[in-house]
Amino acid sequence: MKAPGGMLLASVELNRTGSVPLYRQLYLQIRQQILAGHLHGGMRLPSTRTLCSELGLSRITILNAFDQLTAEGFLESRTGAGTYVCAEWEGRAAAADEPRKAPRLSSLSQSLLSMRSDHFSGINYTAWNPDCPTSFLPSHAAYDAFPLALWKRLLSRHLRQPTKAMLSYGELMGQQALREAIAGYVYDARGIDCSAQQVVIVSGAQQAFNLLSMLLLDPQDSVWMEDPGHIAARITFQAQGCRVVPLRIDEEGMDVQQGLRECPKARLAFTTPARQHPLGTTMSYARRLELIEWAGRESGWIIEDDCDSEYRYQGRAQPALYAMDQRARVLHVGTFSKVLFPSLRLGYVILPEALVEPFCAMRAVMDRSPATLLQAVTADFMREGYFLGHIRRMRTLYQARQDCLLEKLQQRLGGFIEVKPVAAGMHVIGWLAPELDDAAVASGLSSQQIYTYALSDYCIQRYLPPGLLIGFAGTPEDQAEAKVAALAQALRAMGHRV
The missing domain is CATH 3.90.1150.10 (Aspartate Aminotransferase, domain 1)
Incomplete structure (x- = not known):
């Protein structure tokens, strides 16, 4: 059996000024070579004398590394014959060179990737x-225009004296103070009359779409989707196994009459009425009434993504669909990603009262609410008037x-x-x-x-x-x-x- 001395000596690189002991560095590098198949089972390692000379290490350093490798089953000492890689690593090189098989994924994961x-x-x-x-x-x-100094001050306020509630898992629906602040904001800005008990904090709009699709949709259900429309929302519904029904956009927004002609029994409609994404059209008042009337008549649901509603430069904003709905068929989704910053990972869903408990049950299985500290800072930012400014x-x-x-x-x-x-x-x-x-x-x-x-x-x-x-x-x-x-x-x- 050919000795691997040259291979081993050429590959060992020691950092003599680092904090990791030299014996530990040698141990890790020999171990990695065995796992990678570069040192095969049955191969004889250079003698400790050779390693001392070539690597500039003391014999005790090398023995410490060898002892650890021997204890873990990587090396074995043969009396009078030297130190060898354990035989159980025979054929490791061949296995390492074999092409890796693609991981076996679920059908859901495969469809999402596709x-x-x-x-x-x-x-x-x-x-x-x-x-x-x-x-x-x-x-x-x-x-570049975000008020970081102000945000840092609000953040420091909570960090100086964090409460037990701040450091715990947090409320399943999200922090009460933030939910109250959001309820007050949407009442003033969007005409939505809801209580804090109907507001659930999520990690952005995308998580809201995922949870709502799992809550309301079964495979083969039909979903009205704006065309062109929100890509990630569409993928969410398709991954759920739903049939997406594309509805064209005209100067009044989503063509509800097309939906009534092609698929009147759809289970859900997804829309961005405040500012259609991506075309920018605002849904007319008449279309909003048509959509709400369809949902009430067919027991359908409407997900209203309030995309970019804060940034209107001309004209007066139309009332939110949720504010116009008298039959509790609209679910309102908002996010702080655009108005504050995306890495904050905070959004919210405003639900009809009958959906709050089942939504929270679904939420409890999937994850907890977002970081309590960031929720508290955002609540202060809103309650103290900085948000509207x-x-x-x-x-x-x-x-x-x-x-x-x-x-x-x-x-x-x-x-x-x-x-x-x-x-x-x-x-x-x-x-x-x-x-x-x-x-x-x-x-x-x-x-x-x-x-x-x-x-x-x-x-x-x-x-x-x-x-x-x-x-x-x-x-x-x-x-x-x-x-x-x-x-x-x-x-x-x-x-x-x-």
Whole structure:
């Protein structure tokens, strides 16, 4: 049997100034080589004298490492013959070289992976760095304008004298103070008259969609879905085994009459009435009544995603669907991801009273409420008046950023992209020529670190012209010209005439 002395000596690297003892480093590296199959069962290790000379270690250091490996079954000492890798590791190299089999996944997991890759196969955002490339992603807010000093002060207030309740698991529905603050806010801002006992805190809107779909839907149930519409919500319903019924968007919002013609017995409708995502249309009052009437008549449910409702720049906001519903068929979902910051991971669901207990039962099985400390800070931020002040400042800021970015886009790319101002939200649609593939354009831009989304990603049926979602909230006015110039340069590099 050939001795592995050269292989072992060449691979050992010791850090003589680190905190890990040398014998421990040697032990770990020999152990790893055996597990990886580089040192086979039955192979003889160099003598302790050779290792002392070549590695510059004392004999006691090497013996300590060998003793530990022997005790764990990696090495064995043969009297008068030296130290060997235990025979049970024979064939380890062959096993290590075998191709790894794909893990066996559940049918649900496989379908989720498939649906996710279908929607985002052309774009990879793993290398995205917020400080480096040009981002027009619509989900990116003005993080530079968030009142961090104020937030830090509120956070420190709770950290200085944390209560037992603050350090415990927290209430299943979420902290009472935050639920009360949310109930007060939606009453004033959205016309929703609810109690804190109807508000449940969740880790963002996506968790709300998942829990609600598990609560209300069975496989094969039909769901009305805006087309184009919320990608992650659609995947949630498809993963639940539901049939998604795409309903087109016109100037009044979701086409309810199309739903009545094609699938009147749908179990649920998902809608973003305050600001349709991604087109930006506001659902008309008449459509809202039609949708609520359908739900009451057919015992259907409506999930109202109050997407970007805080950021309205023109006109008066329509009342929330929940506020108009007299039959308790609407479930209202809100989030703090856009109005505060996404990593806060806080959202809320406002439920009809009859659904509170079953929703909480489902919630108890899935997880607990989000971090109690962050809930407490958010409650203070709302109760002490900072929340509404922050929203007012951000509206003014975003309106100015939208105006500036649209001006620069028109100047540089007016012949390539058609853009119009929006009355609400954080992005505009950049319409492209009909012959272009918006997914290919978005993918090509991302390869040059210019990030945006293709409108076709949001579509189930292709009936709209190609377009790009261009976020303006994260682009300060003094950076707009440079970012648009980078976009124009990237398009020219892709062969487009701009």
